[in-house]
Amino acid sequence: MSFALNLANIEDTVQKPQEYGRFMQHCYLLFDVRRLSLFSEAIEKTKASGVAVDVGSGNGILSLMALKHGYEHVFMIEPSDKIAQYATHLLEKNGMAGRFTIIDQPLEYVNLSRLPKQLGLVVSETISSLIFGFGSWDAFPTLVSRVSSKESIIPTRGKLNFILVEDDSIPRTGLPPANGFDFLRSKSIEVDLLDYTFFSSGNMYAVNFEKALQNYIEESKPQIATMQGFDFTKSNPYPAKVASTVAIPSKAAYKGIIGWFSVELSHDGKTILSSVDPTLFAWKPFYIPLKRPIKGSEFSEISLELMLKRVDAPYTYAFQFADHISGKELTNILYW
Numbered sequence: 001m002s003f004a005l006n007l008a009n010i011e012d013t014v015q016k017p018q019e020y021g022r023f024m025q026h027c028y029l030l031f032d033v034r035r036l037s038l039f040s041e042a043i044e045k046t047k048a049s050g051v052a053v054d055v056g057s058g059n060g061i062l063s064l065m066a067l068k069h070g071y072e073h074v075f076m077i078e079p080s081d082k083i084a085q086y087a088t089h090l091l092e093k094n095g096m097a098g099r100f101t102i103i104d105q106p107l108e109y110v111n112l113s114r115l116p117k118q119l120g121l122v123v124s125e126t127i128s129s130l131i132f133g134f135g136s137w138d139a140f141p142t143l144v145s146r147v148s149s150k151e152s153i154i155p156t157r158g159k160l161n162f163i164l165v166e167d168d169s170i171p172r173t174g175l176p177p178a179n180g181f182d183f184l185r186s187k188s189i190e191v192d193l194l195d196y197t198f199f200s201s202g203n204m205y206a207v208n209f210e211k212a213l214q215n216y217i218e219e220s221k222p223q224i225a226t227m228q229g230f231d232f233t234k235s236n237p238y239p240a241k242v243a244s245t246v247a248i249p250s251k252a253a254y255k256g257i258i259g260w261f262s263v264e265l266s267h268d269g270k271t272i273l274s275s276v277d278p279t280l281f282a283w284k285p286f287y288i289p290l291k292r293p294i295k296g297s298e299f300s301e302i303s304l305e306l307m308l309k310r311v312d313a314p315y316t317y318a319f320q321f322a323d324h325i326s327g328k329e330l331t332n333i334l335y336w
């Protein structure tokens, strides 16, 4: 079976996040054997019965795994029309015609009455949305409340870990010593785009960053701040405040934040997807520069808080870090 894009079906593209529609992005996701095997393991641990929902179904691979495991039908929620068309092709090619329904909208815009009241499985590989809550936070609680067994929600829970770092040499590991930003500075052109976003999955080019980070953690033993993310076993899956308190040594002068997520895919807590895992290809830790250094001469401790800001597009939220104790903003507002 061959595939050709039907452009006539692509409408309303401005309203919906389309950026995951690039086929090469999905090839990268599919190259990642660690990611696929962890999701496959988590799906196979569930008792297949009833209807599944795959949020951010993209290329369709997790829907296909769920159907192969024995779920009767899968509702695939995916705003990128282009990759949704490919997913249709993929599922049909694998003998699943008639067993799937694509809903081509972001989860937060989906009228949930289009979905069954009782669900056998919810699976989602929209990790950054789950952790940072771009908008799907508004819809996930209702969706997961329809799943008969809490053991059939993938992932189950996730958290964010952070360390404060005094220089940015770790995130720059493996990058060329001079990059385009430095070149532009040599031409007296100041570009500060990096201060308004952060290195995350697809844009962390540093080679062996995870290894360098692990070595740094082993040798320097920095305090690791853990912020509670989502927990779908609870009736209210999100914490009221995403914050963690860190002591600041008197001589410290921190310039940036390195963060990574740790997500439990299975209910037994044994299938863990962590972006500090060097064998994971699709997700990386991220680096966020601070607005001004956090100095031990000014703070003895801070309560690092992640705040959502309703100012991004096409996502609902951007975010910012602040000190919950003093109320001071620690980073700019950060956009995807």
Ligand SMILES: C[S@@+](CC[C@H](N)C(=O)[O-])C[C@H]1O[C@@H](n2cnc3c(N)ncnc32)[C@H](O)[C@@H]1O
Residues within 6 Å of the ligand: 017, 019, 020, 021, 029, 030, 055, 056, 057, 058, 059, 060, 061, 062, 077, 078, 079, 080, 083, 105, 106, 107, 108, 125, 126, 127, 129, 135, 136
């Ligand atoms: C990391 S990809 C995962 C694709 C596929 N499920 C896989 O595991 O290979 C995330 C997908 O979620 C989609 N997505 C992003 N935000 C979404 C939202 N708010 N609601 C539904 N899908 C979303 C993206 O378009 C993308 O295809």
